[in-house]
Amino acid sequence: MLRIISNLRLLNSFPENMHNCQPVRWRRKPMWLPTAKSKVFRVPPRPQISEEEDNELKRLNNNYRTAMNSIRRYLTNRYSVKLQAKADTEQLKKAFEEDLARCKAINDEWNAELEKVRNERIAKQLEEDIKFAENRKLELLKREEEMLAQAEEIVRKEKELVGTFITPEMLDEAIENAINNPVDYNFAIDLEGNKILGRETTPVEKAQVKQ
Amino acid sequence: MPYKYIGRTTNYKGKTLWEIIGNLKNFGVGRLVIRSTFERYPETSFFKILKVEPLACPEVQTMDDQRKVRVLVEKTFRGITYPKPITIESTSYKADYQLIPKDEEHKYTSKVEAKRDIKILQRTMEFPPLMKDVLMRENKAKGEDVHDLKLEIIYHKTKTGKYRVAEEGETPTVTFQPNMQELPKISLYKNVKLSSV
Structure with a gap:
């Protein structure tokens, strides 16, 4: 049954004209299917190999593997492009120096x-x-x-002010003048924002509101 | 009730290590134990128990989950005693150990070799005929020496120290015979006659 199914599955994938062919490969059940019911409890007999035969088989196999390894290693060493290139140091050195010279020329430029x-x-x-x-x-x-000019300006202004200074000689006169001309710095502001100078001053008439 | 084994047979023969040393006085320190797997070799192989450290028993002990034990042993393998003791733990569950009775211990201990003769293997061998012919032709074309073409033998490297490759000019004690030039004298080849080509 399995064989028929797998064959059918395979046949579907074959071209039209190959219907008469019977596949030789994949005739058995696929690997992922479980053990067949009839084979579940089957115990395969252990192979009975005599000691003499076993030893001889081992010897032959060992010799074969050793010989094959030796030949393979020899061929690799002899013909491998990679190893050949590695081995030829002279040529490698020459190629390296040539490359270096070329690079140097470009670099100098x-x-x-x-x-x-x-x-x-x-x-x-x-x-x-x-x-x-x-x-x-x-x-x-x-x-x-500019700085010098500014300084000169300041000096000039100060020099102008010097004339108004109160000197000891004119101190009495200055005091007299101050007493005679009292200055009242007090002022009041009415509701309209008018400034009324003087502490004792009474506003005579309503002044115009300053806009 | 005795076990009735079904299914495939096993190579193992014996008990697990704990089954043996758990029943012995002082956990069997000083006693000899063998692995039946190593009995295949003609030389003697055994373990001498030095120190035992029991490990926890599995909650449900089954055939697939046996109790393990950590044992320090002096290992003798194929007639040679190892210089350092080794620990058996991960393989202690294998039902492959056998206790040696005290009166039979001398059978094992007396066969221990002090020093093994190291086999000296052949260094080079002949090329296969056709290959040799091709190589000789190639060498000739290159203008190189065509004589004395020998293939260096690449042996499998092991740490057992039982053999080594011969030095240059040294006489090997073991010759390598890849070809069927000379058949070993065994009953398999009794009736085989090699025609001398």
Whole structure:
């Protein structure tokens, strides 16, 4: 039954003209199916191999494996491209040096180009720096001049004020003047916002509201 | 009731290690135990118990879950005693151990070898005929020496130290025979006659 099913399954995947073929492979049950009911309790007999035969089989197999390993290793060493390349150190060294020389030439070229650019850049930078320093110097001088002018102005104003100072000689006169002309700094503000100067002053008429 | 075994047979013969030493005085320290698996070799193999450390018993002891035990033993394998003692723990559940009665211990201990003769294996061998022919032709085309073509033998490396490959110019004690040039004298080849080609 199993065989029929698996054959049918296979046949479905075959082309039209291969219907008459019988597959030789995959005739049995697939691996993933459980043990057949009729085979569940079957105990396969252990193979009885005589000691002599067993030893001889072991000897032959061991010899075969050793010989095959030896041959395989020999062929690998002799023909492996990877190992050959590794072994040829002279050629590797030569190739390396050639590559290095080529790389060096390219590097020198790049260095020369870069040197040119760098020199230009440095000259430009120097020029700019000198210009900047000169500008700064000029600005500094200008500012110093301005400061000096400001100071001169202050001195001039102070000198003007010197004439109004109260000297000991004119102290009595100044006191007299102050007594004769009292100044009242008090003031009041009415509801309309008018400022009424003086402590004792009475508003005579209604003043206009200051807009 | 005796067990009635069904199914496939096993190579093991004996009891688990705990079944043996759990019944002995002082856990059988100083006694000899053998693994029946190692009895296949002609040389003697046994364990001498040095120290025992019992382990917990499984809650339900079945045939698939046997009690283990940690045992320090002096191992003698194929006639050679190991320099350091080894621990048996992970294999102690195997029903493959047998106790040696005290009066039979000398049968095992007396066969221990002090030093093993190291086999010296052949270093090189002949190439297979066709391959040799091809290689010789290739070498000739390259202008190299065509004589004395020998294949270096690659042996399986083991740590047992029972054999080593011969040095250059050393005479090997064991020759390697990959071909059927000479058949061993056993009953299998009794009626085989090699035609001399």
